[in-house]
Amino acid sequence: MFTVISGGTSTNELVNLFESISNSVSYILPISDNGGSTSELIRVIGGPAIGDVRSRITRLIPNPVYKHFFSYRLPADEQRAEFEWNEIVSGTHGVWKQIELPVKELIRSFLIHIHMELLKKSRPGARNFNFAKASIGNMFLSGARLFVGSLDSAIELMLRICNIPQNTSILPCLNTNFTYHISAVLEDGSIITGQSQISHPIHKPVKDDNFEISSTNGRNTPTPSSHTASSFNDYQMIRKVLIDNHERDNENEFAVPVYTHPELTKSQLHFTKDDSIPLPSPIKRVFYISPYGEEVFPVAQSRVISAVDSAETIVYSIGSLFTSIIPVLILQGMGQAILSKKRGNKVLLLNGSYDRETFTMTALDFVKHIHEALVYSMSLQNGKLSKTKRTKYKDFITHVFYPEQGEISVDANELAQHGIKGVPVKGLSTYDLDDLEMKLSIIHNEV
Template identity: 40%
Template sequence: MNKCHIVVFSGGSAANNLVDVFGKVAEDKGCSLSYIIPISDNGGSSSELIRVFGGPGIGDVRSRLVRLIPEDVSSPETTAIKTFFNYRLSADSTEARHEWLDIVESRHLLWTSIPSPKRELIRSFLNTINLEIVKRVRPTSSFNFQSASVGNLFLTGARLFTGSFESAIYLLGAITGVPSNVNVIPAINSNFSHHISAGLEDGTVITGQNSISHPSAPSAPTPAPLTTASSAVNLKDDEELISPLTSHARTLSKELTEHDHIEDANLPGSLPTLRKQYIAFTKTHTSDLPSRISRIWYINPYGQEIRPSPNSKVIESLEAASAVIFSIGSLYTSLVPCLVLKGVGEKIRNAGARYKILILNGSLDRETRAVGVEFGAVDFITAIAFACKGGAVREEEWREYVSHVIYLEGEGTPKVEREVLGRAGVECVRIYGRKSEGEGGGMLYDGTALGQALQAIIGGGKKGLLDRSRRNTLGITGVAG
């Protein structure tokens, strides 16, 4: 590790918009940079890979690697490579299968501008997973190529060939030219699936990341539906499961039996909600949670709580960190699954990083908005601290996990309790942004302003930047604390 090292906790799509900002800050300070990415997502095309092959949810890892490919508009090869690994097959499953065969057999237009040596190297791993897909075809189960990510298929093929998830990540990074001073680290280094559950304050338990963040119906018919459309199960339902005489127990028993006849990568008797395809989903138009999330934990395939160890590189990165950044994105399904792993919270609290910076979301989502509840900065910080500590955290302890909050003001943004945070020693930095035109409103970060704020906090910006920010210069509009 370099003497200066920045660690960023983030998920995939939201934080991808800030990759250039983090990269420039690291470059200006001469720092190395590590992204710690969760692997618990069981939605989208990853759900089908998990169902058929097992293994971690790789969508966010692939998304970050492809986003890190250096921009070079003058290079047709670079553009083609980026397009290739970002490409999704048709939303029609039959058409998607034919399109996949064109790619594997080197007939697809995606191969244009990719030179032959690199094309054949990539194709070798696509052929590996294609062979594995064919081998796993059964009367009860076949692979659904609908909306499949070519990059996800490549990573899975490389993982199966090498037997190592991290080797697959290294290979994709090497092929695409990801800078050597940037590390993409899966929170858990595993060839197995890791799922999460969320406990709500009203006692409800929601199983699986897809059901927590963007619940959707299975993408293909399932043997038997649950008694409700949601995969949420509350404590009362759990009590009912004990009795074989209840209709719920009979329905669940039938569904488990039907699923156990399907030959895929799932263990017999594992939870039905973890065994379904959730290929088609939307992150908008989701209903509010009935109650706020109180805790996130990992589960085994049968729903029992476990506490996995993190990737050893996560601990090494935190030990070397000069600054830790909690990026924008899903609080409970992107950040918290990384923080609840054994020893991660302790390292954040006790390692040498002086700056622990929360970049507050520019809008609220399903995870931070329940019926009658809208999260503010204090709620974000207490959720992070609770996950790190594994229990309730006093106000005077907040700064041990979050020292600075960068935020935006505008319609749809979380409120920032500046006085409360100032009393706890957490500094608040308000910067300029722009209004989001997307569904749900909110605000978007301006890259220049965010970069200047990070430089000022970490100490790599121009001298006196935070003082001058009080006069509304350089895009930073206020500091408190």
């Protein structure tokens, strides 16, 4: 069994490869991306970000008719988009063509449900939902989640409708009805709040007058410098829920918090995805935050831990290190689950080129940040951060695969000194898929 930790679109190009190597593949995906049309659903409806989940599902759909339907996006013009949405909800839009009537009515029932929820939120003078660029797949998943009360169940429904094989699992890292956001502390001490703001070009972050960095058990932790008593008490209640509950199927009351950090209320609908603009300072670490901007420590859902436990090969796949991979790894339970696996492979597929988050980093730097994230995930004891037992890089990564002529510097001897095997693969900025499949198959079959 393969367990692939990834997010975004990069790994979508590798799904056929993984499934040709193993007859059972589980994809663990983050739910913290607050950019694009997902940002509108979060702003109006609340709930988890589902863009990465929807992207992986649509990539796996074998039927081109369903793939086209669930991948369809409304126009960028807001009025035209709303007109098309009404056509889709009424069942008259051309995108329904070739979808069988019983399946059409099943899908449509959940689109009508999200439509009604959006209407409930509409108020005169309010900034109502913007349908521009909305993804039909995102709308379906949101409607199904709201109806059944579980993100996992909504995903399973979509998988079954689309006839995706049952030996393929799509696992959100958290099965939740709550909105989760991440922040990044940079080496210069500044904080960027929100995944989209981290991974897509924005203005240089500045010190927030309402927040300060304080030391907690030797860690730099963002804490509010001032709060009203009532808002702080609300935060403490939410924080307790995040830490204590492994499964959060009944979080509707928290789906749209009364207060939200100002950075998280800014529209991310029309972002420009430009990886050529580096961050003003390297990322020191990434962490989850409450709506108030406070650090919180959510626990990975049980199905994710089970997928790690049963994996013969764990893959930290290509993509954005700090916003696609690490948001999964820092969840409580992940470090211990991966550390406990004494047999099997733990493979890092190194990117072929730099992105906005990783300029100047070496392969060993990638390894170091993955190690630090997993150690952090084991550091919460009785609600407090504490030191964990010493671990080595090789406890969490056994192999680093990298394109032979990739942009990121790889010192195979340096990796070997840490007990990690470097595996060069043909390719420049991307992998030669045939060579990657052959070499990944060899180590997988050795287990």
